[in-house]
Amino acid sequence: MSEPYDAVEVITTKRDGDELSDRQIDWVVDAYTRGAVAEEQMAALAMAIYLRGMSHREVAGWTDAMIRSGERLDFSALSRPTSDKHSTGGVGDKITLPLVPLVAACGVAVPQLSGRGLGHTGGTLDKLESIPGWSATLTNEEMMLQLEDVGAVICAAGTGLAPADKKLYALRDVTGTVSCVPLIASSIMSKKIAEGTGSLVLDVKVGSGAFMKDLTGARELAETMVRLGQDARIRTVALLTNMQTPLGLTVGNALEVRESVEVLAGGGPPDVVELTIALAREMVAGAGVPSVDPADVLASGKAMDVWRRMIRAQGADPDAALPAAAETHTVLAPADGVLVTLDALAVGVASWRLGAGRARKEDPVQAGAGIELHAKPGAVLRGGEPLMTLHTDEPNRFERAVGALAGAYVIAPEGSRPDLLPIVVERVV
Amino acid sequence: MSEPYDAVEVITTKRDGDELSDRQIDWVVDAYTRGAVAEEQMAALAMAIYLRGMSHREVAGWTDAMIRSGERLDFSALSRPTSDKHSTGGVGDKITLPLVPLVAACGVAVPQLSGRGLGHTGGTLDKLESIPGWSATLTNEEMMLQLEDVGAVICAAGTGLAPADKKLYALRDVTGTVSCVPLIASSIMSKKIAEGTGSLVLDVKVGSGAFMKDLTGARELAETMVRLGQDARIRTVALLTNMQTPLGLTVGNALEVRESVEVLAGGGPPDVVELTIALAREMVAGAGVPSVDPADVLASGKAMDVWRRMIRAQGADPDAALPAAAETHTVLAPADGVLVTLDALAVGVASWRLGAGRARKEDPVQAGAGIELHAKPGAVLRGGEPLMTLHTDEPNRFERAVGALAGAYVIAPEGSRPDLLPIVVERVV
Numbered sequence: 001m002s003e004p005y006d007a008v009e010v011i012t013t014k015r016d017g018d019e020l021s022d023r024q025i026d027w028v029v030d031a032y033t034r035g036a037v038a039e040e041q042m043a044a045l046a047m048a049i050y051l052r053g054m055s056h057r058e059v060a061g062w063t064d065a066m067i068r069s070g071e072r073l074d075f076s077a078l079s080r081p082t083s084d085k086h087s088t089g090g091v092g093d094k095i096t097l098p099l100v101p102l103v104a105a106c107g108v109a110v111p112q113l114s115g116r117g118l119g120h121t122g123g124t125l126d127k128l129e130s131i132p133g134w135s136a137t138l139t140n141e142e143m144m145l146q147l148e149d150v151g152a153v154i155c156a157a158g159t160g161l162a163p164a165d166k167k168l169y170a171l172r173d174v175t176g177t178v179s180c181v182p183l184i185a186s187s188i189m190s191k192k193i194a195e196g197t198g199s200l201v202l203d204v205k206v207g208s209g210a211f212m213k214d215l216t217g218a219r220e221l222a223e224t225m226v227r228l229g230q231d232a233r234i235r236t237v238a239l240l241t242n243m244q245t246p247l248g249l250t251v252g253n254a255l256e257v258r259e260s261v262e263v264l265a266g267g268g269p270p271d272v273v274e275l276t277i278a279l280a281r282e283m284v285a286g287a288g289v290p291s292v293d294p295a296d297v298l299a300s301g302k303a304m305d306v307w308r309r310m311i312r313a314q315g316a317d318p319d320a321a322l323p324a325a326a327e328t329h330t331v332l333a334p335a336d337g338v339l340v341t342l343d344a345l346a347v348g349v350a351s352w353r354l355g356a357g358r359a360r361k362e363d364p365v366q367a368g369a370g371i372e373l374h375a376k377p378g379a380v381l382r383g384g385e386p387l388m389t390l391h392t393d394e395p396n397r398f399e400r401a402v403g404a405l406a407g408a409y410v411i412a413p414e415g416s417r418p419d420l421l422p423i424v425v426e427r428v429v
Numbered sequence: 430m431s432e433p434y435d436a437v438e439v440i441t442t443k444r445d446g447d448e449l450s451d452r453q454i455d456w457v458v459d460a461y462t463r464g465a466v467a468e469e470q471m472a473a474l475a476m477a478i479y480l481r482g483m484s485h486r487e488v489a490g491w492t493d494a495m496i497r498s499g500e501r502l503d504f505s506a507l508s509r510p511t512s513d514k515h516s517t518g519g520v521g522d523k524i525t526l527p528l529v530p531l532v533a534a535c536g537v538a539v540p541q542l543s544g545r546g547l548g549h550t551g552g553t554l555d556k557l558e559s560i561p562g563w564s565a566t567l568t569n570e571e572m573m574l575q576l577e578d579v580g581a582v583i584c585a586a587g588t589g590l591a592p593a594d595k596k597l598y599a600l601r602d603v604t605g606t607v608s609c610v611p612l613i614a615s616s617i618m619s620k621k622i623a624e625g626t627g628s629l630v631l632d633v634k635v636g637s638g639a640f641m642k643d644l645t646g647a648r649e650l651a652e653t654m655v656r657l658g659q660d661a662r663i664r665t666v667a668l669l670t671n672m673q674t675p676l677g678l679t680v681g682n683a684l685e686v687r688e689s690v691e692v693l694a695g696g697g698p699p700d701v702v703e704l705t706i707a708l709a710r711e712m713v714a715g716a717g718v719p720s721v722d723p724a725d726v727l728a729s730g731k732a733m734d735v736w737r738r739m740i741r742a743q744g745a746d747p748d749a750a751l752p753a754a755a756e757t758h759t760v761l762a763p764a765d766g767v768l769v770t771l772d773a774l775a776v777g778v779a780s781w782r783l784g785a786g787r788a789r790k791e792d793p794v795q796a797g798a799g800i801e802l803h804a805k806p807g808a809v810l811r812g813g814e815p816l817m818t819l820h821t822d823e824p825n826r827f828e829r830a831v832g833a834l835a836g837a838y839v840i841a842p843e844g845s846r847p848d849l850l851p852i853v854v855e856r857v858v
Contacts, residue, residue, distance in 0.1 A: 011605035015479065043469035044604035047476035050444065175473035176440030 003031060007041040014048040022061045029065035033164040039171055046168070046177040054182035056227060062182065063228050066190035069164035073111070073140065073196040078147055080109040081287040084197035085279055086188055088221070089121035091209040091348035092246035096124045096154060097260035098268075098276045098298075099283075101306035104151030105297045106280065108287040111147055113157035113195055120209070120348030122253065122357060125156055130254035130323055130367035134316035152310045162190040170361075179211055185224040192229070199235035199286030201279055202226065206425060207244035209344025215240065215425065222428040235286045238428040241275060242421045245342045245377050248272040252356040252370010252391060254322040264304040269376075273298075274423050325354075325368030325391035329398045333381040337411040340418040342377050346408030347388075350401040354392040366393050377418035381411060432460060436470040443477040451490045458494035462593040468600055475597070475606040483611035485656060491611065492657050495619035498593035502540070502569065502625040507576055509538040510716040513626035514708055515617055517650070518550035520638040520777035521675035525553045525583060526689035527697075527705045527727075528712075530735035533580030534726045535709065537716040540576055542586035542624055549638070549777030551682065551786060554585055559683035559752055559796035563745035581739045591619040599790075608640055614653040621658070628664035628715030630708055631655065635854060636673035638773025644669065644854065651857040664715045667857040670704060671850045674771045674806050677701040681785040681799010681820060683751040693733040698805075702727075703852050754783075754797030754820035758827045762810040766840040769847040771806050775837030776817075779830040783821040795822050806847035810840060 005027045013020055020028075028045065031037040054062065075082045083103060087093055100110045114124035114136075125136045136156040138146065146153045159166070165187050172178045192200055202225050205211070206218035222238035229236025248269040250259045262268040263276060280294035297303055308318040333339075351357065355366035372389045375381055387409060390401055434456045442449055449457075457474065460466040483491065504511045512532060516522055529539045543565075545552035554565045565585040567575065575582045588595070594616050601607045621629055631654050634640070635647035651667035658665025677698040679688045691697040692705060709723035726732055737747040762768075780786065784795035801818045804810055816838060819830055 008603060008605045011476075015476065015605050038603065039467075039469040040472035040600060040604055043472040044476040044606060047440075047444065047473040048480070048605075051477070051480045171469060174437060174467065175469055176437045176444050176477075177473060 003027070003036060007031070007037045011041060011045045011048060014045060014052055017052050019055055020058055025058065025061040026065050029062065029069060029164050033069045033167060042168065042171055043175045043177070046172055046175060046183065049182060050177045050180040056224070059182045059186055059224060060228060060231055063186040063190045063193070066162045066164040066186060067194045070162050070194060071160040072194050073161070075109065075111060075147070075196050075198070078109050078144070080107060080151065081199070081289065082109045082111060082197050083199045083201065083283040083287040084111060084192060084195060085201045085203060085283060086192055087203040088184070088188070088205050088211055090205040090243040090247060091121060091344040091351070092248050092251040092256065093121070093205070094127060094248065094256035094260045095203065095272065095276055095279060097127065097257065098263040098272070098303065098307075099279055100152045100154055101264065101310055102276060102280050102294055102298055102303035103283045104306045105302040106284045106292045106294055107289050108284055109147045109151050110153070110283070111143060111195060111197065112154045113161070113191070114154055115157065116361070120345060120352045120357060122251070122256065124154060126365050127253045127256050128154060130257055131311060131316045132320050132323070134311060135314050138314070146313050150306060150309045150313055152306050154310070155314070157191060161194045165190050181217070181221050181224055184211065185221060185228060189225050189228040193232045193234065197234060199283065200229050201282040201286060202236065202238035203279060204238050204240050205243035206240050207242055207344055207421070209246065209348050210243035219426070219428065226428055237282050237286060239278060239282065239424050240426040240428065242423050242425060243344050244420055246344050246347050246373065247275065249373045249376065250370065251347055251351040252354070252368070253365060254324065254367045255370040255372060255391065258322055261307070264298070264307050266299060266301070271423050278424050323367040325366065326393045327391070327395045329390045330386045331388045331390065331402065331405065333375070333383055333385045333387045333411060335383045335411050337381060337413055338416045338418070339375050339377055339379045339381055339409060340412045340416050341410035342373070343408040346405055347371055350390070350404040350408070353401040353404055354390055354397050355394060368393065377420055380414065432456070432465060436460070436466045440470060440474045440477060443474060443481055446481050448484055449487055454487065454490040455494050458491065458498060458593050462498045462596060471597065471600055472604045472606070475601055475604060475612065478611055479606045479609040485653070488611045488615055488653060489657060489660050492615040492619045492622070495591045495593040495615060496623045499591050499623060500589040501623050502590070504538065504540060504576065504625050504627070507538050507573070509536060509580065510628070510718065511538045511540060511626050512628045512630065512712040512716040513540060513621060513624060514630045514632060514712060515621055516632040517613070517617070517634050517640055519634040519672040519676060520550060520773040520780070521677050521680040521685065522550065522634070523556060523677065523685035523689045524632065524701065524705055524708060526556065526686065527692040527701070527732065528708055529581045529583055530693065530739055531705060531709050531723055531727055531732040532712045533735045534731040535713045535721045535723055536718055537713055538576045538580050539582070539712070540572060540624060540626065541583045542590070542620070543583055544586065545790070549774060549781045549786060551680070551685065553583060555794050556682045556685050557583060559686055560740060560745045561749050561752070563740060564743050567743070575742050579735060579738045579742050581735050583739070584743070586620060590623045594619050610646070610650050610653055613640065614650060614657060618654050618657040622661045622663065626663060628712065629658050630711040630715060631665065631667035632708060633667050633669050634672035635669050636671055636773055636850070638675065638777050639672035648855070648857065655857055666711050666715060668707060668711065668853050669855040669857065671852050671854060672773050673849055675773050675776050675802065676704065678802045678805065679799065680776055680780040681783070681797070682794060683753065683796045684799040684801060684820065687751055690736070693727070693736050695728060695730070700852050707853050752796040754795065755822045756820070756824045758819045760816045760819065760831065760834065762804070762812055762814045762816045762840060764812045764840050766810060766842055767845045768804050768806055768808045768810055768838060769841045769845050770839035771802070772837040775834055776800055779819065779833040779837070782830040782833055783819055783826050784823060797822065806849055809843065
């Protein structure tokens with residue numbers, strides 16, 4: 001079959017800074033998915049997009065073409081409204097775990113299709129898979145039944161959703177074209193729109209541990225995604241949230257599950273509680289039930305009930321003991337003073353090196369590996385007090401993990417204060 | 430074996446506008462040649478180089494790494510000095526054919542390793558292969574013997590020279606990264622330096638039929654290549670020459686051989702003669718024998734003698750009849766007046782469509798196909814007079830060839846003059 005366009009023409013159009021037409025975009029995404037556009041051609045196009053950018057019309061067309069590369073889910077038959085959340089990924093970002101049952105307990109169905117982690121940010125599925133017996137794989141039918149019954153599902157996205165994005169994401173990962181607003185926004189939103197949620201809340205992280213290191217980039221990404229959601233008639237809101245320092249006091253798979261359960265039990269670190277409630281309020285409002293206050297629901301214990309039912313529905317015992325790493329190493333505060341910096345990226349890389357994350361998508365992860373923080377920015381420390389505890393099954397990993405932490409924490413004279421953004425920095429609608 | 434660098438790091442360095450280190454360049458060129466850097470990774474890097482550029486240090490390092498990917502020839506054992514010439518490619522550019530025997534007749538050995546054509550510019554080997562029995566393939570030993578004996582060789586470059594460039598050129602061709610000064614300059618100069626010539630003259634074309642459409646780009650390419658040649662201690666000069674309109678009165682393989690023989694016989698179109706002599710003077714001077722005037726040598730018939738010996742040495746009879754196309758179609762002047770424009774690119778594309786060129790490197794070419802021009806810019810024409818004759822073996826090709834000529838020629842009222850650059854526009858040393 002002869003093709004209506006030539007890949008080189010599409011590439012040179014973008015290379016020279018011109019806009020791609022809707023038809024060029026439809027063709028190139030489809031032809032790439034079919035294999036008629038080669039990996040090296042899409043790599044050159046992705047780099048041209050990276051360096052030349054895309055207009056909103058182009059990003060919307062690209063997103064739409066990726067959605068049309070696969071199936072679309074439809075939750076309109078459910079008896080409850082739906083809401084979904086996406087985080088751009090951060091260190092210690094376990095928020096999905098308490099958030100999904102909390103929003104479900106507020107009367108909103110949450111179909112949370114998640115991924116595994118790559119690099120220094122952890123994946124929601126990796127965290128839940130540290131619970132013995134828990135299964136990430138559900139058929140569309142099982143997901144629908146669980147949503148109707150429990151109201152909450154966290155599971156792996158099926159391969160049928162936006163296959164073009166799957167192929168392109170793997171390519172971007174090896175060609176230095178990941179951190180690009182049009183490609184990130186279309187990747188996230190093609191999956192979220194194909195999932196068929198009625199409303200969507202985006203948690204766009206900003207800071208060292210996030211894709212977007214500064215507010216300008218995070219705001220641009222948030223605005224692009226919110227507009228794409230609204231174009232697709234999904235009520236979409238984004239919160240820009242702090243990823244300068246890890247969320248909560250744990251980084252790692254089982255460690256973060258434990259902390260999430262603490263939040264559901266009414267405890268947990270204040271930053272995790274604050275962000276969970278802020279996102280839950282947005283989701284509940286987006287789903288059209290703003291009269292329910294998630295803070296009250298959390299305090300009532302109903303979110304914990306949903307969590308237990310959700311874990312049980314996916315094959316696990318919510319009361320089972322979580323795996324723990326075989327070895328620990330404690331890092332001590334080097335001096336008296338105030339902890340003013342605890343860098344998210346460095347902690348994320350250290351946790352990854354301990355075995356909590358993976359470098360390639362086929363790598364295994366350790367359930368027990370990670371980092372427990374004993375202090376967060378603002379804490380007053382005495383020299384020699386424990387600052388953090390590193391966990392791993394393989395003690396030869398400690399050295400490289402400690403290396404990643406060089407310069408990651410700064411202790412300043414007493415009276416100093418950390419210069420940090422608030423947890424929720426900005427709301428983008 | 431573990432690699433000392435990561436391809437993604439090299440790509441992102443260039444993507445972000447930073448300079449690659451010599452070691453990064455050495456590694457990425459070598460790893461790509463070995464297959465440890467994937468085609469899609471090199472495609473992304475090539476696009477980043479296209480859009481971010483390269484410093485002279487980077488281009489020099491890249492050229493050097495491509496040279497070291499293969500073998501180097503050495504002509505220092507020859508009894509004569511050597512000189513070589515490279516043209517960036519144009520329409521009707523048969524200059525190599527009369528030039529090589531002319532310079533050899535001046536006492537300079539010319540090892541001319543050439544390529545086949547792709548797209549609208551013809552290849553020297555395709556032209557010579559229209560002579561029945563002529564062989565483009567010589568071993569390095571045969572080449573050396575012929576250089577010592579005849580003084581002139583035009584043959585195919587062996588696969589041992591700059592294999593990195595061969596692989597990269599094929600990739601650039603399908604990824605929209607061909608027309609980029611650092612990549613063009615390093616591609617040409619890696620092969621020319623590996624060929625081991627003592628001096629080099631570059632014919633950098635400028636105008637519609639050339640890679641470089643304007644003087645600024647052509648000058649930048651010429652300056653980059655001259656500096657690379659000088660870095661490698663090869664006496665290197667570039668002439669910027671006119672490619673706004675085809676060279677001579679013929680475009681196509683056998684048609685251009687016929688015209689080249691006319692030049693060697695003391696006739697031929699003035700522009701072909703002028704450029705042949707201008708380039709020959711540079712080559713002879715570069716080789717250190719400036720006292721010989723190529724114009725006198727051409728007039729003496731000695732260049733024709735060398736041509737005949739060169740053709741015979743490569744298996745063909747210089748007196749054999751050249752193939753002619755089966756069909757012709759004559760395009761007539763539409764009105765009285767002065768021919769002020771005859772666009773090189775359009776004529777090149779028309780000739781290509783007639784079968785003289787190829788779209789893919791595995792395609793065959795027709796020996797007899799091409800275009801004979803009956804008038805050049807500046808000619809006074811009467812409406813209905815023949816303007817050009819199209820030649821092909823397949824008459825169904827005429828329609829698309831004529832289509833390519835739409836707007837290619839402009840006839841203006843008598844007294845008008847074409848606005849053209851001179852044949853030799855500028856000399857870059």
